Amino acid sequence: MTKKTTSGRWTTLDRDLGRISSVEYANQIVARPMVGLGVALAFMVVAGLGAALFLTGASSPYVVIAAAIVGAYMAINIGANDVANNMGPAVGANALTMGGAIAIAAICESAGALLAGGDVVSTISKGIINPESVAETRVFIWAMMAALISSALWVNLATWIGAPVSTTHSVVGGVMGAGIASAGFGAVNWPTMSAIAASWVISPLLGGLIAAAVLLFIKTYIIYQEDKIAAARRWVPVLVAVMATAFAAYLAMKGLKRIVKIDIGTALFIGVIVGVVTYAVTRPMIHRQSEGLENRNKSLKVLFSLPLVFSAALLSFAHGANDVANAVGPLAAIVHATEVGGFEGKVAIPTWVMVIGAFGISFGLVLFGPKLIRMVGSQITKLNPMRAYCVALSAAITVIVASWLGLPVSSTHIAVGAVFGVGFFREWYSERRLRLNRPANLVMASQERRRRKLVRRSHFLTIVAAWVITVPAAALLSAIVFGILHTAF
Numbered sequence: 001m002t003k004k005t006t007s008g009r010w011t012t013l014d015r016d017l018g019r020i021s022s023v024e025y026a027n028q029i030v031a032r033p034m035v036g037l038g039v040a041l042a043f044m045v046v047a048g049l050g051a052a053l054f055l056t057g058a059s060s061p062y063v064v065i066a067a068a069i070v071g072a073y074m075a076i077n078i079g080a081n082d083v084a085n086n087m088g089p090a091v092g093a094n095a096l097t098m099g100g101a102i103a104i105a106a107i108c109e110s111a112g113a114l115l116a117g118g119d120v121v122s123t124i125s126k127g128i129i130n131p132e133s134v135a136e137t138r139v140f141i142w143a144m145m146a147a148l149i150s151s152a153l154w155v156n157l158a159t160w161i162g163a164p165v166s167t168t169h170s171v172v173g174g175v176m177g178a179g180i181a182s183a184g185f186g187a188v189n190w191p192t193m194s195a196i197a198a199s200w201v202i203s204p205l206l207g208g209l210i211a212a213a214v215l216l217f218i219k220t221y222i223i224y225q226e227d228k229i230a231a232a233r234r235w236v237p238v239l240v241a242v243m244a245t246a247f248a249a250y251l252a253m254k255g256l257k258r259i260v261k262i263d264i265g266t267a268l269f270i271g272v273i274v275g276v277v278t279y280a281v282t283r284p285m286i287h288r289q290s291e292g293l294e295n296r297n298k299s300l301k302v303l304f305s306l307p308l309v310f311s312a313a314l315l316s317f318a319h320g321a322n323d324v325a326n327a328v329g330p331l332a333a334i335v336h337a338t339e340v341g342g343f344e345g346k347v348a349i350p351t352w353v354m355v356i357g358a359f360g361i362s363f364g365l366v367l368f369g370p371k372l373i374r375m376v377g378s379q380i381t382k383l384n385p386m387r388a389y390c391v392a393l394s395a396a397i398t399v400i401v402a403s404w405l406g407l408p409v410s411s412t413h414i415a416v417g418a419v420f421g422v423g424f425f426r427e428w429y430s431e432r433r434l435r436l437n438r439p440a441n442l443v444m445a446s447q448e449r450r451r452r453k454l455v456r457r458s459h460f461l462t463i464v465a466a467w468v469i470t471v472p473a474a475a476l477l478s479a480i481v482f483g484i485l486h487t488a489f
Contacts, residue, residue, distance in 0.1 A: 036367035040076050043363050047072035047356045054352040060141070060338045067145055068356060071331035074152035075324070075360020076368070078167045081159045082323060083109060083365045084372030085415035086315040086395075089388035092377025095305040096312065098370055104309070105316045105369075106362040112320025113358035128172055129179030133187035141337050142485040143182050144330040147174030150478035154470065159368065162375050162459075163466035166410035168323060171330065172196055173474030181479035182486070193471075200467055203413030206401065208421025211394035214239075215425055218386050223297060229290050232303050237282040239393065240307045245275030246396035247314045251321070264404050271400075282307075304385035311392035318399070319411055324357040331356075376416060380463075381423030381455045394418040416463060423455035430454070 051068035055061050087101040096104070134140045151170035158165040172193075179187040218235075225231040249271030253262050262270075286303060293299035332349040377383060383391070395415050402409040 076364035079364025080368035088376025146482035177475030177478030204417025211418035248274035
């Protein structure tokens with residue numbers, strides 16, 4: 001605005017308008033989290049109303065409505081935390097915008113949950129506690145409710161501090177804690193818990209090692225070749241075909257089990273067929289896409305971007321198919337117990353419960369997901385499309401290998417472990433090249449050595465600590481919640 005020097009009126013007006021604009025901008029910043037919170041609360045209310053509408057013959061309808069609201073809260077937290085592991089690398093590599101990643105993940109997660117999601121889940125969440133130890137239906141219902149509440153609160157806290165944790169492990173810890181509080185330590189199936197504890201180590205190590213191996217392959221046979229474009233034409237279709245094989249085998253086991261029982265051998269055969277077809281389709285596409293590209297690393301990023309987007313979408317679909325059932329398992333168990341007056345080893349998950357899980361994940365991702373997406377995608381180590389593709393391929397292969405070996409693994413630990421694997425491999429590889437090219441009498445200062453670290457140690461320690469304490473923290477919180485519910489009701 002024009003100033004009038006003869007009087008201070010215009011200067012004062014400019015200053016006042018500037019203050020008003022600053023206040024309005026500050027109000028917008030403060031209001032953003034409140035909008036997300038309001039939408040999340042509205043969805044939880046709708047979930048409760050939906051439960052009241054679809055309930056048939058439940059002995060305790062208000063308990064089921066409350067459980068549906070908590071289940072919606074849990075699903076929102078899964079979307080805010082777990083889905084970042086699938087989309088983070090693609091966003092960090094600039095293959096997808098944040099908005100594009102959220103849209104693709106929301107669609108694919110919901111589709112995976114509704115189309116290929118587990119229709120059967122153990123009522124005691126994979127046999128964590130023995131059904132015989134919780135003989136009374138009322139005690140069982142409060143145990144499952146405590147597991148839901150505690151796991152949702154723990155995942156919410158982890159999201160707030162910026163730590164991607166396993167929602168499945170959170171539910172497992174919640175069920176274990178409620179089981180101990182209701183029937184003592186003898187109620188827990190300790191061999192199963194030992195296998196889950198082993199997965200804390202197996203999942204990230206396996207994911208990291210496979211990601212590092214794939215990155216070594218890409219560096220050796222593509223990046224450091226004299227003709228990078230020719231090498232990419234030869235090997236990128238192969239890598240895409242391997243990805244397609246792994247995903248097809250996994251989805252065959254998960255998605256076709258409602259129609260026919262698929263063993264690992266048959267699933268791998270289906271995967272190989274899909275991989276061969278994918279290679280035949282991808283090879284001419286990569287050849288056309290590479291025409292006219294310069295012989296440098298930047299061109300390679302273009303060739304890996306589209307496969308990375310598809311892999312991120314498939315990872316989200318697979319996550320929706322696998323993890324949603326685990327998250328809403330306690331809710332399904334409560335519905336079953338109130339309808340039949342007891343509980344069995346397995347219960348069917350009602351469609352409306354799966355809908356709550358699927359849409360809750362989408363709402364959580366849209367409203368609160370960007371924080372963890374940025375963490376996984378760019379704040380642990382720097383990713384480009386080649387490195388991010390290594391993470392996605394590692395996640396797909398690791399799940400298949402784990403299924404073949406019968407190992408319980410966490411998709412969260414695999415994906416984040418793969419990111420760490422890529423980062424630590426880059427540190428080792430760059431140090432090795434530097435050492436080979438450095439004069440023998442030159443010693444690198446410790447400060448310079450620290451500066452060259454490619455993985456942020458603070459994030460590494462925070463995430464690993466969150467992984468280690470997830471089950472005991474969720475168990476302790478669940479025991480407290482169970483005590484309150486059991487005493488009050």
